[in-house]
Amino acid sequence: MxxxxxxxxxxxxxxxxxxxxxxxxxxxxxxxFTFRCRFIQIRLFRDACKVIMEKPESEGSISxxxxxxxxxxxxxxxxxxxxxxxAICLGGPGAIFWMWVTALLGGATAFIESTxxxxxxxxxxxxxxxxxxxxxxxxxxxxxWMGVIFSVLIILIYAVGYNMLAAYNLQSTFxxxxxxxxxxxxxxxxxxLAFLFGVMVLGGAKRLASITEILVPFMGIxxxxxxxxxxxxxxxxVPGMFASIFRNAFDFQSVMGGFxxxxxxxxxxxxxxxxxxxxxxxxxxxxxxxVSHPAKQGLVQMLSVFIDTLLICTATAFxxxxxxxxxxxxxxxxxxxxxxxxxxxxxxxxxxxxVAMMLFAFTTLLGNYSYCEGxxxxxxxxxxxxxxxxLFRLFxxxxxxxxxxxxxxxxxxxxxxxxxxIVVVNVPTILILGGTAIRCLNDYVASRKRGENPVFxxxxxxxxxxxxxxx
Numbered sequence: 181m182x183x184x185x186x187x188x189x190x191x192x193x194x195x196x197x198x199x200x201x202x203x204x205x206x207x208x209x210x211x212x213f214t215f216r217c218r219f220i221q222i223r224l225f226r227d228a229c230k231v232i233m234e235k236p237e238s239e240g241s242i243s244x245x246x247x248x249x250x251x252x253x254x255x256x257x258x259x260x261x262x263x264x265x266x267a268i269c270l271g272g273p274g275a276i277f278w279m280w281v282t283a284l285l286g287g288a289t290a291f292i293e294s295t296x297x298x299x300x301x302x303x304x305x306x307x308x309x310x311x312x313x314x315x316x317x318x319x320x321x322x323x324x325w326m327g328v329i330f331s332v333l334i335i336l337i338y339a340v341g342y343n344m345l346a347a348y349n350l351q352s353t354f355x356x357x358x359x360x361x362x363x364x365x366x367x368x369x370x371x372x373l374a375f376l377f378g379v380m381v382l383g384g385a386k387r388l389a390s391i392t393e394i395l396v397p398f399m400g401i402x403x404x405x406x407x408x409x410x411x412x413x414x415x416x417x418v419p420g421m422f423a424s425i426f427r428n429a430f431d432f433q434s435v436m437g438g439f440x441x442x443x444x445x446x447x448x449x450x451x452x453x454x455x456x457x458x459x460x461x462x463x464x465x466x467x468x469x470x471v472s473h474p475a476k477q478g479l480v481q482m483l484s485v486f487i488d489t490l491l492i493c494t495a496t497a498f499x500x501x502x503x504x505x506x507x508x509x510x511x512x513x514x515x516x517x518x519x520x521x522x523x524x525x526x527x528x529x530x531x532x533x534x535v536a537m538m539l540f541a542f543t544t545l546l547g548n549y550s551y552c553e554g555x556x557x558x559x560x561x562x563x564x565x566x567x568x569x570x571l572f573r574l575f576x577x578x579x580x581x582x583x584x585x586x587x588x589x590x591x592x593x594x595x596x597x598x599x600x601x602i603v604v605v606n607v608p609t610i611l612i613l614g615g616t617a618i619r620c621l622n623d624y625v626a627s628r629k630r631g632e633n634p635v636f637x638x639x640x641x642x643x644x645x646x647x648x649x650x651x
Contacts, residue, residue, distance in 0.1 A: 185590075186587075186589055186590050186593060189590070189593045189594055189597050190589070190593045192597050193593050193596045193597040193600065196596075196597065196600030196601065196604070197445060197448070197596070197600060201600075201604075202448070202600045202603050202604065203444070203445070203448045205458070205603055205604065205607045205608075206282065206285070206286070206289075206448060206457075206458050206603065206607070207281075207282075207285060207448075209289055209458060209607050209610070209611060210282075210284075210285025210286055210288060210289050210457075210458075211285060212611070212614075213285075213288035213289050213291070213292050213614060214284075214285055214287075214288040216288075216614065216618055217288050217291065217292075217618060217621060220287070220288055220291055220479075220482065220621070221284060221287040221288060221482065221486075224479055224625075225483075227479055227628070228479035228480060228482055228483040229483065231471075231476040231479055231480055232245050232480055232483065233245060234471070234476070245480075260403075260488065260492045260493050260495075260496055260540065261349075261496050261514070261517055261533070261536070261537060261540065262349040262352070262513050262514055262517075263493075264276070264279075264493050264496040264497050264500075264517075265496070265500065265507075265512060265513055265514065265516045265517050266446070266512045266513055266592075267279065267446040267447060268497065268500065268501065268507045268516070269507040269508060269509055269511060269512035269513075269516055270446055270509060270512055271444075271445065271446025271447065272428040272431075272446075273421075273424045273425045273428045273429075273497075273501055273507075274425060274426070274427070274428030274429030274430070274431065274444075274447070275428075275429075275444075275446040275447040276425050276429075276447070276493075276494070276497045276501075277425055277426060277428075277429035277447065278429060278444050278446075278447025278448060279447045279489055279493060279497075280489065280490065280494070281447070282447060282448055282457075282489070283457070283485050283486065283488070283489035283490055283493075284490075286457025286458060286485050286489075287457065287482045287485045287486060288482070289457045289458045289607075289610070290457040290458075290462060290478075290481045290482050290484070290485045291475075291478040291479065291481065291482040291617070291621075292478070292610050292614050292617045292618075293313065293457075293458070293460055293462070293463045293481075293606065293610050293617075294462055294463045294466035294477055294478045294480075294481035294482075295466075295474045295475055295477070295478030295617040295620055295621070296313075296316045296320070296463065296474075296610060296613055296614075296616065296617050297311050297312050297313065297315070297316060297463030297464070297466045297467040297477075298311075298466055298467060298469070298471065298474030298475075298477045298478065299316070299474045299616065299617070299620060299636075299638070299643070299647065299650065300315050300316040300319045300320055300645075300647065301315065301467040301468075301648065301649060302315060302467075302648050303648040303649065308468070308470075309467060309468060309469075309470065309648075309649065310467055310468055310554050311463075311464070311467030311468075311554075312334075312460065312463045312464035312467050312551070312554065312555070313327070313330050313460035313463055313464075313606055313609065313610075314327035314328070314330050314331045314334075314555060314558045315327065315467070315558070316609070316613060317330060317609055319645050319646075320613050320616065320645060321609065321612065321613065326605065326609070327558060328558070328559055329605060330460060330555075330602065330605050330606065331555035331556070331558045331559045332555075332559065333598065333601055333602040333605060334460070334461065334464070334551055334552065334555045334602065335552050335555050335556060335559075336598050337459075337461075337595070337598035337599055337601075337602055338461065338548040338549065338551050338552055339548070339549060339552045339575070339576045339579060340579055340594070340598075341591075341594045341595040341597075341598040341599070342544070342548045342595055343544075343545055343548050343549070343576065343579055343580055343583060344579055344580075344582060344583030344586060344591045344594065344595075345583060345591045345592065345594075345595045346541045346544045346545050346548070346580075346583065347369075347370060347373055347374075347541065347545070347580045347581070347582075347583030347584040348583045348584060348586055348588065348591045349513070349514065349537065349541065350369065350373065350537050350538065350540075350541035350584070351365065351366040351369040351370065351584045351585075352513055352514045352588070353514040353518070353530075353533060353534050353537040354369065354534060355514065355515065356514070356515060356518050356530050357530065357534075366584045366585045367581075367584070367585055369584050370580065370581040370582075370583070370584025370585055371581060373541070373542070373545070373580055373581070373584060374577050374578070374580040374581040374584075376542065377542075377545050377546070377549075377576075377577055377580050378573065378574070378577040380546055381546070381549055381573050381576065381577070382573065398539075399536070399539040399540060399543065400487070400491075400492055402536070403492065403495065403536050403540075404491065404492065404495045406499075406521075406532060406536075407495035407496065407498065407499040408495070409525075410499045410502065410503070410520075410521065410524045410525065411498050411499060411502045413524050414502040414503055414504075414524060415502075417501075417502045417503070417504070418498075418502055421498065421501040421502050424501065425497075425501070429444075429447075456599075457485050458603050458606060458607050458610075459599060459602050459603055459606060460602060460605075460606035460609075460610075461551055461602075462481050462484065463481070464550075464551040464554060464555070465481075465547075465550065465551070466478070466480070466481050472633060472634060472635045472636065473620075473623075473624050473627070473634040473635060473636040474617075474620050474636055474650070475620050475621050475623070475624035475634065475636075476624070476634070478617065478620075478621070496517065499517075499520060499521070500516060500517055500520040503520040503523045503524055504523060505519045505520045505523050513588070514533065514537070517533055518530040518533050521533055545580060549576055552572075552576065553569070553572070556572060616641070616643065619641040619642070620636065620641055622641075623636065623640055623641055624636075636650050637650055637651070638650040638651065639651075
């Protein structure tokens with residue numbers, strides 16, 4: 181039965197990742213928004229760095245930095261380690277180049293979807309804000325049914341697909357240790373991880389924000405520093421590393437011979453898994469920020485894509501490829517990264533990676549879950565009752581345990597399939613509504629040129645729909 185389910189999921193995933201489907205959606209939309217926003221990734225990069233540290237507009241609300249850390253907690257996770265490793269081992273070193281392309285183009289896409297989420301965000305009874313693609317699908321497009329489909333997919337991919345994958349990736353990190361037992365160890369890790377996750381989700385969104393604001397920067401900085409140390413210790417291999425990346429990336433004869441297993445395909449798949457630009461996930465976090473102008477949070481979320489892929493994923497790639505460890509299909513995943521670290525730092529390497537993975541996986545689980553409750557409320561079209569919320573949290577907790585004991589093929593194929601499906605729903609929507617976000621960007625830039633702190637009013641850019649915050 182399980183094999184049948186796995187084969188069906190794999191077949192659907194293969195169709196979604198044909199060059200004319202999800203890859204085309206992501207690349208075309210990224211190029212389109214990059215030109216429409218006049219290369220915002222470069223032009224307003226400095227602005228993006230500045231607005232991160234702005235205080236929230238209302239006291240007690242989630243700041244731009246807090247919303248950034250929630251979305252980064254989801255983006256920065258096991259995909260930055262295991263995802264990069266599998267991309268290199270299965271697709272070749274050139275997959276890293278195509279991950280970079282996905283991230284650079286995805287920065288503009290992330291700006292559009294997060295700005296739209298800010299424009300159409302809703303006011304909660306306590307004065308805080310919430311929202312996401314489901315709300316701009318309903319309020320701007322007038323298609324609540326589309327928002328319901330999107331919300332169902334968000335819950336499936338984050339509470340199920342990605343959280344199963346995060347739990348699996350964490351337990352797989354321990355497979356190199358002598359004490360590892362293929363049945364007992366995953367179950368033991370699954371119980372601990374599920375227990376910690378269950379305890380934390382009972383604290384709600386503000387606790388999630390406070391936890392991720394501390395853990396994510398610490399985790400990311402430490403990991404990058406260790407990566408830089410390993411790269412420096414293998415500095416002689418760096419020229420050859422770059423040569424292998426670019427040689428493999430442009431080996432189009434090999435790519436055309438088998439696109440589904442090519443560096444381009446793995447670069448797109450793992451780039452999407454890592455930075456999530458175009459999936460409509462980060463806008464759920466972006467909508468919770470209290471800012472004076474929607475474009476500010478759009479810029480912040482654009483920066484999150486760069487932090488994730490161009491910094492942390494690249495750190496993993498360079499750390500591995502600068503060593504003499506040869507990437508093969510047999511060691512794809514945690515083993516390749518552990519072998520690479522161990523080849524330079526010795527036995528401390530696998531221990532460091534296990535600790536890093538525990539932090540990465542835990543913040544990923546929390547960041548992923550933070551998107552789900554709001555989507556469940558949208559589906560129900562009412563507030564979630566206490567017993568319903570408890571059942572949902574118990575379900576999400578059980579999924580974490582199941583992921584730890586599942587097999588690699590099932591968790592990877594499930595995540596790939598679901599993230600492809602959500603791209604197909606979200607990208608056409610933001611292509612239709614993108615003009616609103618671009619007018620919002622122009623309003624922001626005009627205010628900056630006048631030397632003002634940009635303050636947004638919906639009527640200034642011709643928005644006729646009712647908004648809760650921008651009157």
